Amino acid sequence: MPWPTKKLGEIISFEKGKKMAVANDGEPYIGIDGLRTNLYAVYTQEKNGVRCKQDDVLLVWDGAHAGTVGTGLRGFVGSTVVKVLHHNSLENKFLFYLLKLFQEKIRAAAQGAAIPHLSKAFINNLKIPLPSLKIQKQIVERLDKIAEAQKLQGELIQKADELFQSLLHQELNPAGKDWEMKKLGEVLEYEQPTKYLVISTDYKDEYPIPVLTAGKSFVLGNTNEKDGIFPKEKLPVIIFDDFTTAIKFVNFPFKVKSSAMKILHAKKNEADIRFMFYKMLTIKFSHDQHKRYWISECSNLKIPLPSLKVQKQIVAKLSAAQEYKSQLLAQKSKLK
Template identity: 40%
Template sequence: MNAISRSARSQGLPWNRVLLDKVATRGSGHTPNKKRADYWNGSVRWVSLRDTFRMDQGLISETTASITHAGLANSSAVVHPSGSVILLRDAGIGKSAVLQSDMAVSQHFMAWSCGPRLNNWYLYYYLQSMKSEFERISNGSTIKTIGLDYFRQLTIPLPEIEEQCLISRMLLDIDEFLASLEQLVTKKQAIKQGLMQELLTGRRRLPGFTEPWRTRRLCDLLTYEQPSPYLVRTSKQLDAGRVPVLTAGKTFILGFTNESHGIFRDHPVVIFDDFTTTSKYVDFDFKVKSSAIKILKARDGADLRFVHGRMQLIDFSLGDHKRYWISEYSKQELLVPDVEEQTAVAQVLADADDEIDALKVRIEKARSVKQGMLQELLTGRTRLPVQGEDDE
């Protein structure tokens, strides 16, 4: 077949759907008796629910637990060959991975060893594109699961193996690009953390600053306001709205509200959780959820970004469940420079944050592109030209 006719077959005709069991060998797994010490900590890697965090990253190379050959022989667990595609069918439904080496799995997983008509990475990405469907068809009151009957009847669109390989290569390339960006973010965050330790403590000085630092209490640097006028009235927040509702904890933005009164507009400020001592820098309009929030502003002679950054380095031990700002936290003594050096240090750290934020935006854009590619390439809506084996 010449290149033109081969490409026409690849791009012009719709893909057939085939039963997955016809092009791959399906298997599952089991958990050996946990009371038998001789069944555990052996040489056979065993993928379990404790490895959920390793899924959806392409290859899985390590496992939290391992079993012995005795554990394998005395259970229904089997070793699936390297390159097999595994899928979590409950307690994290739809997560998938490709085995980097021979491994066993628990009963929570499905595993497929692909035959010559099916590329394992094509199957991996197809399963990735099916996540919302897996969630939709799962059932169970306590732990949702997908029954084995579903997988016995599962069909997939099957282009020629050459096109499968091209699709897989494109998606692998974007995953490699994403991984490189995420590694760069991790590196930049580590660099920024090092800068904070050096610049906010005076161990390293910026050029042009030589004046000695002096000890000041937080309450001499910051003033506080109670949150009562800015508390949101509704108990449940909106997914979208005019004004974000904030917490000083990890979640930060709890949701949104369309309330028009009691909006805090005199920013920038730091919101401080009086019970946990966590804090967030805020430079936009907001309302708050908790009455335990203190709203902190800089006094004359203090740069708010610098002081907030320095607060992140305070080693403060929590004791009883009580409010800390007035009684203890505001009395913390810090070594600080004059306000000009504070501002210069804060700008260096802000520039580092901007660089990290820009990388995160690139990551989100790349993820969006990948999602679009999954929908286009794995449904056949966009076809890739396949180079013919014979050129006549």
């Protein structure tokens, strides 16, 4: 039997928080930051405000983070936040998960260019499924277990990352080791990316070839162009942003959007490309001027370089730590 549907406006209403004087102690005063972090950071000694209990559902109404949903906090509600009141046909935590489900739609419907505000009319007209309270509680129990598993997985991922960073600096520390000093340009050859530039930016997820940047976004999109694809037999490589000095390790065929990068290859019998990538992660390249850096500066930096055999041993340890983190990330994605 299908669940009945209701418009949210038929079963919820909003009580806007108030502006109150902040203090170093007193009762928690919950604003945007508190709701986003689920931590108490601001307090008030005033008593004439909108109180919320720990199981109340709160919603950021104004500002860049409008639409953020939270629960689990008690105190006074800040002026940019609302307390969501509801009919007794709704269980508090079920309402919280419902609003989380519609969070992106609610944000997208916010009004105002400079300071966005949520649209009450849009929220009130959202149609939601409304099972019985018994079923709501069963759903909440399942979602709580998933959220707890995600939290645990997140903690494991953080520890895996800490392990990798610790290993990175431990294994690449040259102290007490007879490693030869080499310039980066002596063991890494560069290739200009010109022949791999994408022609069209009409990217689609179903296209087979990723278009890369060395910047934070890494994959800009996918293309179906068949010419000018970086060949598999020349992989793996490091792509180096010539202006920001950002680096990415690449082991799959690709095209690029910009010519403002160098494609770096390790010289055979001298360097392992993944070792060089790990080593470059530990270098703080200077990039405070708007200029190209690889040829003029970075290629001339000297690094301690162990034998190729030792490089591969170090790579094996660091890659195992990264693989462990990748497995944890894959497991976490399945919990969504």
